[in-house]
Amino acid sequence: MDVALIALVVLWWALIVYAALGGADFGAGVWDLFAVGKMARKQHGLINHALGPVWEANHVWLIFLIVGLFNVFPSAFYALSIALFFPFTIVLIGIVLRGAAFVYRYYALDETGFFARSWSRVFSVTSVITPFFLGVAAAGVASGRLIAPDGVPRATYLAGMLTPFAFVIGAMAVALCASVAAVYLVVEARDTEHDEALTESYRTKALITGAITAVLGALGLLLSISEAPVIWQGMLARAIPVVIATMLIGLGTAVALYRRYYRIARVLIIAETAFLLGSWGLSQYPYIIPTRYTIANSANDPTVITTLIIGIVCGLVILLPSLYYLFSVFKLPYPIPGLRRPEQARQTQARKNNEMIVNK
Amino acid sequence: MMPDLLAARAQMGTSLAFHIIFSVLGVGVPLLLCISEGLALRTKNPVWMMLTRRWARAAAILFAIGAVSGTILSFELGLLWPTYTRFAGAVVGLPFLLEGFAFFTEAIFLGLYLYGWDRLSARAHWLCSFPIWISGMASAWFIVSANSWMNTPAGFVIKNGKVVDINPLQAIFNPSTPFETVHMILASYVATGFGVAAVYAVAYLRGKREEYYRKGLMLAMLLALVATPLQIVSGDFNARFLSVYQPTKFAAMEGIFRTQSGAPISIGGLADPNTGQVKYALEIPKGLSILADYNPNATIKGLDQYPREDWPNSTIVHTSFDGMVGSGFFALLVAVVFWALFLLKKRLPTYKWLLWGVFLAGPLSFLAVELGWMVTEIGRQPWTIYGYLRTKDAVTTAPLLNVSFLIFSLIYVLLAVALIWLLLKVARRPLPQVTLSEQGYDVKEPEIEKVGV
Numbered sequence: 085m086d087v088a089l090i091a092l093v094v095l096w097w098a099l100i101v102y103a104a105l106g107g108a109d110f111g112a113g114v115w116d117l118f119a120v121g122k123m124a125r126k127q128h129g130l131i132n133h134a135l136g137p138v139w140e141a142n143h144v145w146l147i148f149l150i151v152g153l154f155n156v157f158p159s160a161f162y163a164l165s166i167a168l169f170f171p172f173t174i175v176l177i178g179i180v181l182r183g184a185a186f187v188y189r190y191y192a193l194d195e196t197g198f199f200a201r202s203w204s205r206v207f208s209v210t211s212v213i214t215p216f217f218l219g220v221a222a223a224g225v226a227s228g229r230l231i232a233p234d235g236v237p238r239a240t241y242l243a244g245m246l247t248p249f250a251f252v253i254g255a256m257a258v259a260l261c262a263s264v265a266a267v268y269l270v271v272e273a274r275d276t277e278h279d280e281a282l283t284e285s286y287r288t289k290a291l292i293t294g295a296i297t298a299v300l301g302a303l304g305l306l307l308s309i310s311e312a313p314v315i316w317q318g319m320l321a322r323a324i325p326v327v328i329a330t331m332l333i334g335l336g337t338a339v340a341l342y343r344r345y346y347r348i349a350r351v352l353i354i355a356e357t358a359f360l361l362g363s364w365g366l367s368q369y370p371y372i373i374p375t376r377y378t379i380a381n382s383a384n385d386p387t388v389i390t391t392l393i394i395g396i397v398c399g400l401v402i403l404l405p406s407l408y409y410l411f412s413v414f415k416l417p418y419p420i421p422g423l424r425r426p427e428q429a430r431q432t433q434a435r436k437n438n439e440m441i442v443n444k
Numbered sequence: 445m446m447p448d449l450l451a452a453r454a455q456m457g458t459s460l461a462f463h464i465i466f467s468v469l470g471v472g473v474p475l476l477l478c479i480s481e482g483l484a485l486r487t488k489n490p491v492w493m494m495l496t497r498r499w500a501r502a503a504a505i506l507f508a509i510g511a512v513s514g515t516i517l518s519f520e521l522g523l524l525w526p527t528y529t530r531f532a533g534a535v536v537g538l539p540f541l542l543e544g545f546a547f548f549t550e551a552i553f554l555g556l557y558l559y560g561w562d563r564l565s566a567r568a569h570w571l572c573s574f575p576i577w578i579s580g581m582a583s584a585w586f587i588v589s590a591n592s593w594m595n596t597p598a599g600f601v602i603k604n605g606k607v608v609d610i611n612p613l614q615a616i617f618n619p620s621t622p623f624e625t626v627h628m629i630l631a632s633y634v635a636t637g638f639g640v641a642a643v644y645a646v647a648y649l650r651g652k653r654e655e656y657y658r659k660g661l662m663l664a665m666l667l668a669l670v671a672t673p674l675q676i677v678s679g680d681f682n683a684r685f686l687s688v689y690q691p692t693k694f695a696a697m698e699g700i701f702r703t704q705s706g707a708p709i710s711i712g713g714l715a716d717p718n719t720g721q722v723k724y725a726l727e728i729p730k731g732l733s734i735l736a737d738y739n740p741n742a743t744i745k746g747l748d749q750y751p752r753e754d755w756p757n758s759t760i761v762h763t764s765f766d767g768m769v770g771s772g773f774f775a776l777l778v779a780v781v782f783w784a785l786f787l788l789k790k791r792l793p794t795y796k797w798l799l800w801g802v803f804l805a806g807p808l809s810f811l812a813v814e815l816g817w818m819v820t821e822i823g824r825q826p827w828t829i830y831g832y833l834r835t836k837d838a839v840t841t842a843p844l845l846n847v848s849f850l851i852f853s854l855i856y857v858l859l860a861v862a863l864i865w866l867l868l869k870v871a872r873r874p875l876p877q878v879t880l881s882e883q884g885y886d887v888k889e890p891e892i893e894k895v896g897v
Contacts, residue, residue, distance in 0.1 A: 136555075140508065141551040144547060147515060151543075158530040161530065172522075173523060199862070422568030
């Protein structure tokens, strides 16, 4: 099998993981923006608590993606860097400001002070802007018009980015992040905070943003007929089952949320994200940037890619257990060595309580 | 209006100058955390735990800023230098990727370390500090090996204008790698040691003499004492290596314009490429020939051997180099005098002049890191990939680079001001109360706490 394709699949997985983890970080920031009134303080607390230990690790997936892309497809990366100069610069500013803003607010000593409140605002506003422009960039790639007809990438050639399609996909990215985050926060609110009002509020939010994502997704699909013909054709040719699966999983998530099976909803929303991005990948195959750059014409030397894949495997051998440990300690209710005794007891108790809730 | 090339270089330079402070601390501080927490567990002395907790809190903020400023750099490689990234990505992508993994591991265990105080057992928590400093060191090694490759490119052949016969391992282990990576990692420990020591020197100067400050000062000075002499030796190796592999950089560093035997060392002064002189410098006759070749009459190649368009900016490179070496030797002097007096008096020396020296060595060590980085980077000019790709050919075709530079500069100013403000606030808080318990330690942070930790 073609090593470049294997590497591309790995990168696409990283993209999915970034969307499921980093996307939720953005989404949490979106909810932070909408947190007003009496619940605001509790919501800020919940979001701080949920994001604190994991946000840095979540965002390394993006670095992995960038680095992986320029290693495996150097010439496509070159073209993307120039053609997407403006949206990427905005995304970069967003990521930097929101990362910094999050820690500044988290460690600010006086949470009602000017310092904490201003950074809090920066955090939530950039959390909306960043996924929007990531979506715009993705739509630009999908449109097939990112590179001017003469084949020279130009930052000033904005076809493919200033279109209704790009706007819809950008908005959909924000909605998707918000709905993923809402589902995670439902679980956090119920299992960690044991706060019923907060749980219910995020359940409603998850349902609403899920519906908005679905509507925008359908609109994007319709627009792609004229605005991203390569994607539309590719979808008809090979991605139809995945697209249908995405829709069904979306429905399943809504049902699980509605019936308050929150942990199931969490698994489903991750699957939903994976299938959504998977269907994009499948539809776009074999292009990296339609229609100029394909896997074949932009891939690096196969021996180099093989070395990279070996490097990735070695890296993952260290990374995956570490990541599992991180999430076990902070997010998952299963026993893991190294916990303090009181903490173990607390987790066991929490697990029993949840089982009781589910059984009732 | 700035020309685009200059704006791109200015933005990249600002980004690196900003990020390097945090990456240096990201390599050095975890080692201090690991040692002090280990000492806390071993000696059961709560003061070590207080130190660890206080450092961890500062580290959490510093590392987050390091992570975001690092993200800026990884984006900027593509956004500002797409042609460079296409070339480098093809050949030397592997260390970038491995650096990504190392950084990833660091971020994961940092999450566990910084937020897991109440969840992890004392021993498990301490064990989490090991992957942090190990992967911090590893990521420094990987990323600097990629930079080494830019200085001494290896592991590929250019045929008909195309990069072929790529060997990623040869690219990683290029001739500069052992010299540059060691120098950078040691620099991290030197700067962290003196940087932390400077904080406690200030506390001492303000009359605080409790065990907490003494332990903080001693541990930091110990790190400095071990790392600084090694760093000086490593620097000497680097200079001799450069005289062979990057003679233009070496000549610019030393301000040698004319090829000569028995070349002098010019200390200080301004290198002037138009007259070929180093004005106002203190000259040690034959010094450079002795240092570079152990032979007072050895011939040293000057910049005159190379076309003028291949010269780096010798004024900046020479001055930066001397600033780095000067700061390094000052730091060494401080460390040696401090520990000599300690051994003589069998207790921590508290002379005002010495504490002032320690305090000065802190910022000067960071200055040395910055200047050393400038020597490497500006000394490599006009090349981005030495001998293969000129900086002016590597820059993007995107417009408005000066606007971009302006925006990012403002962001850095904003981040820096907020960071300093917050760190000062955190430092002025009362110390956490630490007591021994069956779980190891119980820590009570002072009451003015809020949602966060």
